[in-house]
């Protein structure tokens with residue numbers, strides 16, 4: 001079956017390599033052929049198809065790629081957020097309260113929570129999301145977390161090194177993470193991550209965890225430089241991590257290192273919003289030539305939002321990214337941060353992952369912040385019904 005989408009006011013392909021149709025096509029059409037894109041170009045040249053839908057002048061983008069999210073957990077930390085808003089700083093220690101709630105939850109509860117958040121992500125235009133463990137922090141609950149995540153996404157990350165949980169010696173916990181916990185989780189995961197930060201794990205500890213993960217066949221990514229300008233970014237670059245995430249506190253050397261590497265700087269402005277922190281230096285990164293991605297970091301502690309559109313609006317308003325740079329970072333940039341070539345751009349042969357905005361252009365994502373502009377979403381050529389979130 002083929003489906004022709006016509007009446008596309010603006011098709012923002014993010015395909016900078018396309019000589020014929022660089023980046024943006026006005027008055028466009030796009031042919032979905034099975035799971036992939038069969039054709040795209042000016043509407044006047046569109047081929048015949050089995051079926052057609054007129055999108056009435058709306059803007060079409062690649063589905064957003066959310067390359068950083070923590071979605072397997074139970075419990076609520078809204079009181080921690082309230083305390084922050086009266087002046088208490090965010091610290092890594094809050095993670096332990098979610099660990100207690102997650103360990104106490106049943107597998108069905110954790111699955112239902114993830115399903116509800118995945119529905120929110122789809123309604124926000126996300127067609128691929130990464131999902132980390134890291135709220136179990138014992139072998140059974142970490143394994144359960146990655147297994148549940150793997151039911152919903154291929155981009156599963158083992159984050160046993162989130163913090164040292166209560167009741168275990170630090171060295172013993174690191175041995176557990178790099179030994180039995182990794183062995184139990186690696187079959188369900190593609191990535192290994194660590195929270196390299198004051199109050200979590202130092203550079204040497206993080207290196208040991210990532211190297212153990214690499215030896216077990218996982219690929220590295222790293223929480224780096226969120227609360228302090230430590231050595232996380234340098235470590236991510238040293239290990240050719242796909243991504244260094246947060247990058248809130250960067251030195252000039254960090255920016256140079258990222259610019260000279262294949263490690264994407266993944267910026268998470270919903271966290272700076274929720275923790276009332278300074279926003280990362282997106283301009284410095286982009287002007288130096290670093291690859292930048294935007295992601296939600298949806299988690300119960302430092303930022304509980306699934307809204308890629310709001311992340312884009314913050315990147316434009318607060319971080320001085322242009323709307324085009326922000327949309328690229330939320331699509332093609334996210335794909336780079338997951339080392340994926342089949343998503344994040346619209347081109348013939350790539351996966352038919354599309355987000356249709358109820359707006360004539362993507363500028364409206366920043367111009368109309370907080371307004372639900374996602375109109376329809378296709379993932380691998382199939383339309384995702386965007387209902388209200390499933391009660392969980």
Ligand code: NIG
Pocket residue numbers: 070092094095098195223226271297299300301302303
């Ligand atoms: O990415 N930084 C580490 N992990 C999460 C927050 C975890 C939490 O506070 O529950 C983050 O911000």
Ligand code: FE
Pocket residue numbers: 068070223297299
């Ligand atoms: Fe995170």
